[in-house]
Amino acid sequence: MRISVIGCGYLGAVHAACMAELGHDVVGLDVDEAKVRKLSQGVAPFHEPGLPELLARHVASGRLRFTTDPTQIADAQIHFIGVGTPQLQGRLGADMTYVHQAVDTILEHAVAPQDGRPVLVAGKSTVPVGTAEGIAARLAESGRDIILAWNPEFLREGYAVGDTLTPDRIVYGLCEDRAVGNRAKELLDECYATQLAADTPLILANYPTAELVKVAANSFLATKISFINAMAELCDATGGDVTRLAEAIGHDDRIGRKFLQAGIGFGGGCLPKDIRAFMARAGELGVDEALTFLREVDTINLRRRDHAVNLAEEAVGGRLVGKKIAVLGITFKPDTDDLRDSPALDIAGRLWARGAELAIVDPAASHTLRERRPDLNVPETVEEAVTGADVVMLLTPWREYVRLDPSSLISLVNSPNVIDGRNVLDPHEWADAGWTYYGMGRGVSAW
Ligand code: UDX
Numbered sequence: 001m002r003i004s005v006i007g008c009g010y011l012g013a014v015h016a017a018c019m020a021e022l023g024h025d026v027v028g029l030d031v032d033e034a035k036v037r038k039l040s041q042g043v044a045p046f047h048e049p050g051l052p053e054l055l056a057r058h059v060a061s062g063r064l065r066f067t068t069d070p071t072q073i074a075d076a077q078i079h080f081i082g083v084g085t086p087q088l089q090g091r092l093g094a095d096m097t098y099v100h101q102a103v104d105t106i107l108e109h110a111v112a113p114q115d116g117r118p119v120l121v122a123g124k125s126t127v128p129v130g131t132a133e134g135i136a137a138r139l140a141e142s143g144r145d146i147i148l149a150w151n152p153e154f155l156r157e158g159y160a161v162g163d164t165l166t167p168d169r170i171v172y173g174l175c176e177d178r179a180v181g182n183r184a185k186e187l188l189d190e191c192y193a194t195q196l197a198a199d200t201p202l203i204l205a206n207y208p209t210a211e212l213v214k215v216a217a218n219s220f221l222a223t224k225i226s227f228i229n230a231m232a233e234l235c236d237a238t239g240g241d242v243t244r245l246a247e248a249i250g251h252d253d254r255i256g257r258k259f260l261q262a263g264i265g266f267g268g269g270c271l272p273k274d275i276r277a278f279m280a281r282a283g284e285l286g287v288d289e290a291l292t293f294l295r296e297v298d299t300i301n302l303r304r305r306d307h308a309v310n311l312a313e314e315a316v317g318g319r320l321v322g323k324k325i326a327v328l329g330i331t332f333k334p335d336t337d338d339l340r341d342s343p344a345l346d347i348a349g350r351l352w353a354r355g356a357e358l359a360i361v362d363p364a365a366s367h368t369l370r371e372r373r374p375d376l377n378v379p380e381t382v383e384e385a386v387t388g389a390d391v392v393m394l395l396t397p398w399r400e401y402v403r404l405d406p407s408s409l410i411s412l413v414n415s416p417n418v419i420d421g422r423n424v425l426d427p428h429e430w431a432d433a434g435w436t437y438y439g440m441g442r443g444v445s446a447w
Contacts, residue, residue, distance in 0.1 A: 001191055004029060004076035006102040008039055008066060010046065010160070010269065010338075011124060011153060012082030016066075017051060018164040019080075020058035022194050028066040029073055029105070039066040047337035047364045050161035074111045078120045078187055080151075081106075085125050087273040093280035094273070099125055103135055107142055118145040120187045123173075124153050126214050126274055128281040132173060132207035149174055149184040150207050152214040157268065158335030169201040173210020218274040219294055224259040225266045226300040232262035232441025233303075242441030243423050263422040263440045264347060264395060265304035267332035269340040272298070304440070308347045308393070308421055309354070311438050315391045315417040321355030324414065326389040328382060328404075329396025330362040330369060337364035344395035344421070352376075359385040363398050383412060390415045397422040406433035 001024045005016040008030035016028040030036050038045045042056035058064035065072070073079060083098035103121070110119045121139060123132060136148040150173030155163040172188055174181030185204070189196060196202060205213070232242040242262045250257030266272065275294045282291040316323045332342035339345050352358055359377045360369060361384075370378045379385050382401070386392050386409055394401050402424045410416050416435040418425065427444040430437045437444055 001025070001078065001187075002076045003027070003078050003080065003191070004073035005080045005082050006030075006073070006105060007081065007083030007098065007125070008032075008035060009082070009084055010048075010157065011084075011155065012080070013039060013045070013055075014048065014051060014155060014160040014164055015080060015082050015124060015153065016064060017054040017058060018161060019191070020061075020064040021054055021165060022191075024063070024191065026058075026064050027072050027076065028064070029068070029070060030066065031068060033068055036066045036068050047335075048160050049158065049335060054161060070105045070109050073105070074109050075113070076110070076119075077113055077117070078122055078191055079106045079110065080122045080124050082124045082153075085127055085277070087276060091280070092276040094126075094128055094277040096127065096131065099123075099127060099131065099135075103138060106146070107139070107144075110144075110146060112145050117187065118147045118183055120184055121146060121148045122151045122184075122188065123148065124151055126152070126218075126270070126277075127211055128277060129208050129211040129215070129285075130281075132211055136175060136207065147175065147180055147184050148207075149188055150210040151188060152210060154214070154217065157338055158333065165195075166198070167195065167200055169203060170195060171203045171205060171210050171213050173205055173207045176206055215274050215278045218271050219278055219291075219297075221259050222266055222271045222275050222301070223293070223297050225261070225271075226297040228260045228262045229265060229304055229441075230300050233300075233307075235441040239443065239445070240441070241443070241445050241447075243439075244442075244447070261423065262442075263304070264308050264343040265301040267341040267343045267346075268338060272301070272341045305343055305347050305350070307440070308343075308395075308419065309350045311419050312351060312356070312391050312393065313354075315419060315436065315438060316415070319355070320351060322357065323355075323390040324357045324359065324388050325351055326382075326385040326392045326413075327351075327358055327360040328362075328385070328392065328394045328401045329398050330360050331365050331396050334396055334398045335364075337368060339365055339368065342396075347393075347395060347421070359389070361385045362396065363400060382409075387412045389413045391417045391419060393419040393421055394425065395421040397424040406430045406435055410434050 003024045003026045005012045005028045008028040016026050020026045035045050042059040044051045081102045085094040088095045132150045139146045235242040246260035279291045282288045327348050330344045366378050418435045419438045427437045431444045
């Protein structure tokens with residue numbers, strides 16, 4: 001099929017490359033010339049395992065193109081909208097400007113195919129519920145045979161290629177008019193034929209349900225993380241160990257073990273912004289009480305960052321002025337170079353504001369950090385960063401940091417204090433090597 005993907009950021013670039021991998025003829029459209037230039041050379045503009053290989057292969061084969069020229073999308077049968085919906089400046093809601101611009105572009109340039117089938121607009125961006133109805137109405141007003149489906153994505157950074165090629169489920173949000181909905185379904189079925197043949201669960205729903213699925217899933221995940229972080233606060237107050245607690249409750253498969261990792265909390269381009277936009281939308285719909293619990297989820301999450309800073313102060317026995325802190329990991333999670341709403345970056349900023357001298361290392365984001373903050377000390381190696389440190393803080397659980405050897409590092413530091421912001425180190429191993437270990441809701445317990 002001929003496909004266009006409008007918006008080649010994280011979601012769009014991965015989606016475009018994966019659609020080419022499924023055998024489609026894909027053109028990706030973006031306004032950012034530098035990004036388009038890189039993608040056109042088969043180079044990923046951000047760190048995502050597996051993406052460079054797909055880009056290189058399909059750009060070379062000619063099945064995948066990127067452009068800033070909107071006329072190039074004219075003959076696509078399906079136009080996927082993958083533009084960003086960032087948080088509005090100073091407000092909780094989402095900025096829908098780019099979604100509406102994408103619809104304008106499609107209406108201006110799409111040309112109906114000759115085969116009697118419609119042009120399909122497939123929304124993938126995370127949007128406030130009700131957006132799809134509005135877009136469908138605009139498409140209908142145009143009087144042309146252009147119809148809409150809402151087809152949310154659930155990709156995780158670091159696993160985006162796998163999540164797109166072999167998703168847990170596919171959701172089609174379709175028009176309540178079944179005849180129109182079926183025409184859209186037919187085109188999406190053809191697009192996702194490989195995955196449907198592999199028995200990927202397919203959920204058919206109306207537009208609002210499909211829009212809600214995405215924000216509901218992210219709200220649930222955020223709630224799960226804040227729940228376990230609230231339990232970490234209880235563990236800190238009582239001497240309990242939240243990692244044991246999570247393991248024990250996680251064996252109940254109604255609860256499940258995943259997303260019960262207590263620590264400095266969630267960040268990234270999705271979870272924080274999505275729960276805030278969801279609350280804002282609930283307010284507009286007059287059902288804000290249904291989501292007041294998400295305010296608490298957000299508050300618990302942000303409190304983790306204060307807690308990490310307080311722990312650093314505790315470790316140095318008071319004021320941070322002039323104390324050297326080695327920060328290991330600055331991205332919002334491992335296997336990405338994404339710094340959006342990163343708890344690690346926020347904590348580092350607060351430590352710096354309190355006068356600490358920072359040495360920050362990260363396997364993927366050092367370069368960006370040096371560019372953005374030339375005043376910061378961003379050494380090449382962990383050894384350089386921890387040399388002379390009063391506190392070592394592990395804030396992003398990159399594999400190489402989880403595996404660090406406490407015995408060899410201890411000779412480099414000024415004071416052997418380690419704050420395990422993600423509860424991924426073995427407290428006994430570090431304590432036995434001579435370190436004072438600070439976990440997030442866990443200490444060094446006999447059990
Ligand atoms: C998330 C959703 O998982 C994905 O389904 C959706 O499509 C987009 O948003 P992503 O933002 O890539 O994906 O990150 P995710 O792996 O969900 O992690 C989010 C944050 O939560 C990270 O900062 C991570 O460190 C933190 N986290 C995750 C925890 O603190 N504890 C956990 O147990 C799990």
